[in-house]
Amino acid sequence: MKEAKNEEILETDYLIIGAGAVGMAFADIILEETNANIIMVDKHHKPGGHWNLAYPFVRLHQPSTYYGVSSTELGENGKDEIGFNKGLKHLASGAAINAYYDDIMNYKYLPSGRVKFFPMCEYKGDGKFNSLLTNEMHEVKVHKKTVDATYMKTKVPASHPPNYTVDASVNFIPINGLPKLTEAPSEFVIIGGGKTGIDACLWLLEHNVNPDKITWIVSRDAWLIDRKNLQPSEEYLEDYLQYLALQFEALEEADSISELFEKLEKSGVLIRIDQNVKPQMFRGATISKLELEQLRRIKNVVRKGRVKHVSKDNISFIEGSIPVKEHFVCVDCSANALSHAKSKPVFSKDTITLQIIRGIQIVFSAAMIAHIETSDKDEKLKNELCKVIELPSSDTDWLRMLLGTLVNEELWKEDENLKMWLHDNRLDGFSDLVANISEDNKKLQALVNRIESSKKPAIEKLKYFEAELS
DSSP states (O other), rough: OOOEEEEEEEEEEEEEEOOOOHHHHHHHHHHHHOOEEEEEEOSSSSSSSGGSSOTOOOOOOOOGGGGBBTTTTSSSSSBBOSSTTTSBOOOOOHHHHHHHHHHHHHIIIIIGSSEEEEOOOEEEEETEEETTTTTTTEEEEEEEEEEEOOOOOOOOTTTSOOEEOOTSSSSSEEEEGGGGGSSSOOOOOEEESHHHHHHEEEEEEHTOOOOGGGEEOOOOOOEEGGGGGGGSSGGGHHHHHHHHHHHHHHHHHHHHHHHHHHHHHHTTBBBOOTTTSSSEEEEEEEEHHHHHHTTTOOEEESSSSSEEEEOSEEEEETTTTEEEEEEEEEEEEESSOOOOOOOOEEEETEEEOOOOOOOOOOHHHHHHHHHHHTSSSHHHHHHTTTOOOOOOOBBBHHHHHHHHHHHHHHHTTTTTTHHHHHHHHHHHHHHHHTTTTTOOHHHHHHHHHHHHHHHHHHHHHHHHHHHHHO
16 A cells, blocks of 8 residues: 655654553653653554553553552552452552553643654654554654664564464464353463463463363473562561562572572572472562462473474474363463563664663663653763663573662662652652661661672672673
């Protein structure tokens, strides 16, 4: 179809490509801290990015308290009273997150008069994008920066085909299809050992499916984080500080990487589902003790490497095959949530590429980058403050992720403006809580002292282990 060109040239200060969680978090800070105008372009029909395609029972794996945009709370700030997250801070549902971003756009961004949103549009480069509905081409004159909020390319099973083949005769569905089943299959075969696979298994168990009817195909087991240790509240502040102290002390004491992981597991910093299988993966997923108990009820866990082919009789792997029952359903949970694209400088002339600069706190990173963009710092200093942390995949990436986070945080502490911003920004989660610990609280002060005394030796040990890995 021939494209129709719009003769009007649009003008803006910031052109943001992608209105998902990352783009929305960046835009929020620009709106709050500057007078700049923004144009946002997205392929979806409304903001929220991959949340528009997520499975209907998806929930955050982190507390809602520090997800979303900086200026607006997401959902309830209380604790879950039922379910496998009972007793811990609320985890927003996919539906709630979609509604949240829709409201942010329609009741805050657009009414400001400083944001224009072009949904159902594809960016073509050089300040041009076209409508996926009319093929109309738009051109934008950008006065400040073009912001790429799509570089990490979030993927979900519903929008990305699996990297293995499937016979047409197989009852094959993405995880989104589970609530649409109308007949009980003989067996549920879940392909994928990451967060999505975990969610599929937990959903089935929550709906009283016999764990013996679940076959869970896991190409790599993962190290997980106890969600209790990442609760941004005074009630769980001791758990958080203990978590930090134990990981720093484990680093200080360990003489090898294998010994380090033994210490991290023994102290509860990292968790594995199967005590007999050494994890080879770390993606930063969190888990509650109740979820862990449920997942350990599944005994038929297959570890034969990656799936090659699914037929009505068997599933073949790189390392052999397994038979399947007649009338089974195969549930694909294998898409990587985030693309492991090679990192690049965040700031490069008239372009900002949003990436992770603290742990796996994606929306916080976008907000922090936006705040640093609003400063009068030069590009070199901005990039020094925003050193990119590549997404973790292998078990030892835990070390690289932690080192990158600690190095960045030490630099941020040297800047008084950044320190104050961190204390005031809700997406940070913990800085304000830690800063406001009473001097009379001897227990928490003792933990803070343990952290401070172990942090520098821990950083040095991380550098040593990183060199060893390299």
